[in-house]
Amino acid sequence: MNAKYYLIPLAIAAVLGTASCVKLTEDPKGDLTAKSYFTSQNDLDASVSSIYQRLSVDGAWAFTNKSTSYFGADDLTTDPGLNKQDFREFDKLEGTAINGSIRAQWSGPWYAIYQANNVLANYERVPTIDDNAKLAVTRSVGQAYFLRGLSYFMLVRTFGNIPLVTKPLATDDRPVQVGPDKIYELIISDLKTAASMLPDKWDGKDIGRAGALASRALLANVYLTMAGWPLNQTSNFALAAAEADAVIKSKKYELVPEYADVFTTNFNSEAIFGIVFNVGGNAPNRSFGSTSVPLEESGADGSGGWDDFYPEVNFYLAAPQCKRTDATFYTTFKLKDDKGKFRQVPWSSAETRVQHPYYKKFRAGLAGDGVRETATEILTIQPSTNKTTDVIRYAETLLTYAEASAMATGNPSGDAYNAINLVRHRAGLPDLTPGLSAAAFRDSITFERKYEFAGEFGQRWFDIVRLQLLPKVISERSKDDKVEQNQLNEKYAGTPATRYYAPIPFNDLVQNPQWNQNPGY
Numbered sequence: 001m002n003a004k005y006y007l008i009p010l011a012i013a014a015v016l017g018t019a020s021c022v023k024l025t026e027d028p029k030g031d032l033t034a035k036s037y038f039t040s041q042n043d044l045d046a047s048v049s050s051i052y053q054r055l056s057v058d059g060a061w062a063f064t065n066k067s068t069s070y071f072g073a074d075d076l077t078t079d080p081g082l083n084k085q086d087f088r089e090f091d092k093l094e095g096t097a098i099n100g101s102i103r104a105q106w107s108g109p110w111y112a113i114y115q116a117n118n119v120l121a122n123y124e125r126v127p128t129i130d131d132n133a134k135l136a137v138t139r140s141v142g143q144a145y146f147l148r149g150l151s152y153f154m155l156v157r158t159f160g161n162i163p164l165v166t167k168p169l170a171t172d173d174r175p176v177q178v179g180p181d182k183i184y185e186l187i188i189s190d191l192k193t194a195a196s197m198l199p200d201k202w203d204g205k206d207i208g209r210a211g212a213l214a215s216r217a218l219l220a221n222v223y224l225t226m227a228g229w230p231l232n233q234t235s236n237f238a239l240a241a242a243e244a245d246a247v248i249k250s251k252k253y254e255l256v257p258e259y260a261d262v263f264t265t266n267f268n269s270e271a272i273f274g275i276v277f278n279v280g281g282n283a284p285n286r287s288f289g290s291t292s293v294p295l296e297e298s299g300a301d302g303s304g305g306w307d308d309f310y311p312e313v314n315f316y317l318a319a320p321q322c323k324r325t326d327a328t329f330y331t332t333f334k335l336k337d338d339k340g341k342f343r344q345v346p347w348s349s350a351e352t353r354v355q356h357p358y359y360k361k362f363r364a365g366l367a368g369d370g371v372r373e374t375a376t377e378i379l380t381i382q383p384s385t386n387k388t389t390d391v392i393r394y395a396e397t398l399l400t401y402a403e404a405s406a407m408a409t410g411n412p413s414g415d416a417y418n419a420i421n422l423v424r425h426r427a428g429l430p431d432l433t434p435g436l437s438a439a440a441f442r443d444s445i446t447f448e449r450k451y452e453f454a455g456e457f458g459q460r461w462f463d464i465v466r467l468q469l470l471p472k473v474i475s476e477r478s479k480d481d482k483v484e485q486n487q488l489n490e491k492y493a494g495t496p497a498t499r500y501y502a503p504i505p506f507n508d509l510v511q512n513p514q515w516n517q518n519p520g521y
Helices: 009-016 028-035 041-055 065-068 085-091 102-125 132-157 178-195 214-226 238-249 259-263 313-317 324-327 393-408 414-427 436-452 459-464 470-476 482-488 508-510
Strands: 271-275 332-336 342-346 369-372 378-381 391-392
Touching: 041 132, 065 085, 065 102, 065 459, 102 132, 132 214, 132 414, 214 238, 214 271, 214 391, 214 393, 214 459, 214 470, 259 324, 271 342, 271 393, 313 391, 324 414, 324 436, 332 482, 391 459, 393 414, 414 436, 436 459, 459 470
Parallel strands: none
Antiparallel strands: 271 391, 332 342, 369 378
């Protein structure tokens, strides 16, 4: 994706950039957009670009706070002290509506939805003098539908009952909350529409934009989610399998041979869709590099780690022995003494702050623009990288197909086994045991997903929610002294549904008294 994704028209940026919270009672662009802005394809391109941009800022998906409410999962925990209170609340399953970081999960997608609604309400104003002009408009509109569907998908899985807003809002509008079933109806419609309007995938200067196959891959994930909690509509397994199968049979994607390379490259062979960043364009990704580095590590240049997140000890200890595990976890620390000399110590050493392994796969960033290091020394640790955050990887589509097809038919097929075995082979694991029941096969896929997507933007948490695994996760939580302040409140093992959704931010409830807070908050 080229730099135009970050060059937002000043008239738009002046309005979007000044708001500190999302108010669902006002049009974020006002009369300027509706009356005078959508007069050319350039205007439309810029408006679509600003949808992407709304998702690539710190207040959305550019920093670790995008995963705040997912810290209740076993693949994420945080420091028992420092400035990690926001993460720590959800790590203990005791998040609050006044948690500052929860707004990143709420506001970013809403800004994207607002902007998408403006595009969809006004694109017909753009002149189309020939077929090429019509095609350009169609493809712009398709991206708006995709990004709105993606944004609603993240919101409904995180917050449950939310407003359904499909057009620009007037000052006195008061949208009401609706149930997840209504939100999913819109998501499905948006993604089907996007798939009908977009090319399979983009290349050249347009690489990174959402395409038809990204729409279908996301739709497969949507259907798989709908088959689980809270809707439990098992008829969606077949639909999920069909969408994932279409992406597989397109032969447009394949797994990157080495798992570690997924996290140091952009637009690789398994990247179906991601959020693109550009440090030089003032849009850095701060979900790699410093954020995943232990506090006690520092570079030769004096730069240091932020100690924001790492896996639970038992999560790491249960990982299969394979090269994917080696590429995922950081287990030997490089500590620098007062003379600048480095020595290596194991994660369990008393010399480390919390005796936890960390994540290796989030250190390097794009080709080392996060942490630059050798086998024995750290040269520099940077907080801002150009690494794309992969939202949909081909590995997920393979595992979605495998699970959905087995659950739809009640019997894992040869194609389902082949799909999961492709992921296992890349990990360095043997074929999955043949002849499993559908339930045992699904459990094997859940375990595979647990480590294939460890630490990745809510993937594990969303599996815990749709499969209602929280009591099991609570029972297996590490009981180590170093992060005792983070221990899960075990009372929620009996009432897990009150923790599956995050609280709606307090300020938004105050501004919208017709809404109800999620139970338990």
